Amino acid sequence: MPDALERASSVLTLDAIVVGGGLGGLYALHRLRKLGLTARAFEAGSGVGGTWFWNRYPGARCDVESLEYSYAFDDDLQQEWHWPERYGNQPEILRYIEHVADRFDLRRDVILNTRVVSAQFDQAANLWTVRTDTGVVARAPFCIMATGNLSTPRVPDFKGIENFKGKWYHTGLWPHEGVDFSGLRVGIVGTGSSGVQSIPLIAKQAKHLHVFQRTANFSLPARNAPMDPEIEQRHKSEYSERRLAAFDTPFGIAGFPPPTKSALEVSEEERNAKYESKWAEGGSISFLYSYTDLLLNKDANDTASEFVRNKIRAIVRDQRAAELLAPKDHPIGTKRLCLDTNYYETYNRDNVTLVDARSAPIEEITAAGIRTSEAEFEFDAIVFATGFDAMTGALKEIDIRVGNGPALAEKWDGGPTTYLGLMVAGFPNMFIITGPGSPSVKTQMIVAIEQHMDWIGDCISALKARGMRRIEPSADAERDWVRHVNEVADSTLYPLANSWYVGANIPGKPRVFMPYVGGFAGYKRKCDAVAANDYEGFAMSR
Numbered sequence: 153m154p155d156a157l158e159r160a161s162s163v164l165t166l167d168a169i170v171v172g173g174g175l176g177g178l179y180a181l182h183r184l185r186k187l188g189l190t191a192r193a194f195e196a197g198s199g200v201g202g203t204w205f206w207n208r209y210p211g212a213r214c215d216v217e218s219l220e221y222s223y224a225f226d227d228d229l230q231q232e233w234h235w236p237e238r239y240g241n242q243p244e245i246l247r248y249i250e251h252v253a254d255r256f257d258l259r260r261d262v263i264l265n266t267r268v269v270s271a272q273f274d275q276a277a278n279l280w281t282v283r284t285d286t287g288v289v290a291r292a293p294f295c296i297m298a299t300g301n302l303s304t305p306r307v308p309d310f311k312g313i314e315n316f317k318g319k320w321y322h323t324g325l326w327p328h329e330g331v332d333f334s335g336l337r338v339g340i341v342g343t344g345s346s347g348v349q350s351i352p353l354i355a356k357q358a359k360h361l362h363v364f365q366r367t368a369n370f371s372l373p374a375r376n377a378p379m380d381p382e383i384e385q386r387h388k389s390e391y392s393e394r395r396l397a398a399f400d401t402p403f404g405i406a407g408f409p410p411p412t413k414s415a416l417e418v419s420e421e422e423r424n425a426k427y428e429s430k431w432a433e434g435g436s437i438s439f440l441y442s443y444t445d446l447l448l449n450k451d452a453n454d455t456a457s458e459f460v461r462n463k464i465r466a467i468v469r470d471q472r473a474a475e476l477l478a479p480k481d482h483p484i485g486t487k488r489l490c491l492d493t494n495y496y497e498t499y500n501r502d503n504v505t506l507v508d509a510r511s512a513p514i515e516e517i518t519a520a521g522i523r524t525s526e527a528e529f530e531f532d533a534i535v536f537a538t539g540f541d542a543m544t545g546a547l548k549e550i551d552i553r554v555g556n557g558p559a560l561a562e563k564w565d566g567g568p569t570t571y572l573g574l575m576v577a578g579f580p581n582m583f584i585i586t587g588p589g590s591p592s593v594k595t596q597m598i599v600a601i602e603q604h605m606d607w608i609g610d611c612i613s614a615l616k617a618r619g620m621r622r623i624e625p626s627a628d629a630e631r632d633w634v635r636h637v638n639e640v641a642d643s644t645l646y647p648l649a650n651s652w653y654v655g656a657n658i659p660g661k662p663r664v665f666m667p668y669v670g671g672f673a674g675y676k677r678k679c680d681a682v683a684a685n686d687y688e689g690f691a692m693s694r
């Protein structure tokens with residue numbers, strides 16, 4: 153029986169419902185249309201773009217090079233689009249996504265300003281019913297979650313935040329009209345990628361900027377620059393080959409020759425010369441690819457970590473600040489490695505002060521500013537670059553359940569479980585794009601999105617070709633995959649860091665390693681083999 157809300161509102165009957173209108177949701181719509189299926193995407197924002205719609209903070213820029221960070225599904229698109237810089241900034245990437253939405257006429261199937269609140273599967277009817285905060289309801293046999301991995305911004309539960317008399321912002325929910333910090337006393341909390349990118353630009357505007365750092369992060373120079381026409385031309389002439397070659401790499405990006413030596417089998421002189429050239433070249437993959445074992449062997453990693461710490465000591469004049477900025481609590485690369493433009497140099501400015509929020513934690517936001525256990529600071533504006541409830545936050549916010557069974561959020565109470573990051577046992581016909589247990593966040597995200605959605609599209613076609621209506625992974629397949637994800641992570645240095653990969657940034661979140669770090673190539677081979685092997689580990693039914 154339809155409920156009152158449903159009767160009062162429109163009900164869309166579709167072949168598939170997509171949740172999210174970012175890079176994943178848009179490609180899902182395109183792919184489903186190619187299959188001749190009707191679909192709509194619900195998007196909470198007032199525009200398409202997901203991450204790139206919301207994260208408009210100063211300096212927001214992708215840390216994957218622009219010629220790579222783009223869709224591969226249409227050669228005319230990749231040939232015609234011109235990226236003005238080596239790394240795309242937020243306005244440029246959003247312009248690109250909007251162009252894709254227009255070019256492939258996707259906007260007519262995106263319902264904006266609409267947040268999905270629940271998704272319920274009716275076993276008898278074999279239908280997902282998705283309800284939204286505007287009253288629009290949709291029904292379809294398939295539901296595709298394109299909800300993103302870093303889409304639930306989080307401001308820590310600081311006492312007194314409601315009393316602050318100035319204005320405060322979260323980097324992931326930045327005002328569209330921008331913020332002018334000129335002449336203002338500004339405090340920024342957080343030194344992850346968002347902090348590292350925005351601090352140099354806010355410092356240029358603000359009267360004074362106080363940076364509250366709890367944990368120092370490694371950052372490498374991006375060496376952003378205007379696009380070199382020769383590089384662009386060469387890359388475009390090789391696009392198809394490069395995209396194919398990317399499938400055989402750990403990160404989904406071609407062009408980085410795999411390392412052949414351990415960092416420990418070469419002399420210190422040779423090692424430092426290599427690190428020096430990578431530092432000059434810019435970018436994180438190239439640096440971490442210097443040797444075979446930087447993410448596997450602590451002694452090997454120490455050589456790279458110490459190289460970067462010495463760079464920080466050389467750049468930052470105040471040696472007390474330099475030591476605070478030089479990370480010592482995790483091996484380089486085990487937290488997302490930041491890329492920056494003049495981050496460490498910014499601490500040489502007279503109007504920037506580094507505050508150690510580790511030895512003197514933030515205790516309260518006061519009417520005037522921030523009070524730590526040692527001092528009170530007065531601000532006109534506070535920026536929270538405090539990150540996201542990563543990988544599971546957006547899905548757990550939706551009340552997803554099958555019949556009257558437990559919600560997905562309950563099933564995931566002890567950490568997320570999936571088979572291949574694509575589906576969850578007990579939740580039939582619900583697919584996740586770049587879900588926990590997939591390599592997504594450790595790869596070029598758009599390669600992962602396309603690979604996932606192509607697999608999902610093929611899976612739906614295979615189901616239909618067999619006259620089947622339902623698919624879900626077995627509990628055994630899910631358990632084995634989760635075990636494999638953990639075993640692979642445990643064979644690396646990643647678990648040594650308190651990162652959002654393990655949920656460490658959210659108090660109370662179970663410490664579970666969420667991304668698959670076995671590399672894109674092996675993961676894709678596994679997905680392809682599962683499909684070729686009659687969807688091994690999945691049960692199909694009528």
Ligand code: NAP
Binds near residue numbers: 343488
């Ligand atoms: P993040 O990496 O999770 O960093 C959050 C920062 O806030 C950390 O420094 C954290 O310190 C600090 N923090 C949190 N709670 C705090 C508290 N109570 N007191 C003091 N400090 C506190 O978040 P993010 O910078 O937004 O980046 C998240 C991810 O988004 C990145 O890792 C990356 O994958 C992606 N991203 C990418 C780009 C890019 O492509 N260039 C740019 C931005 C973001 P602790 O470390 O001590 O917890």
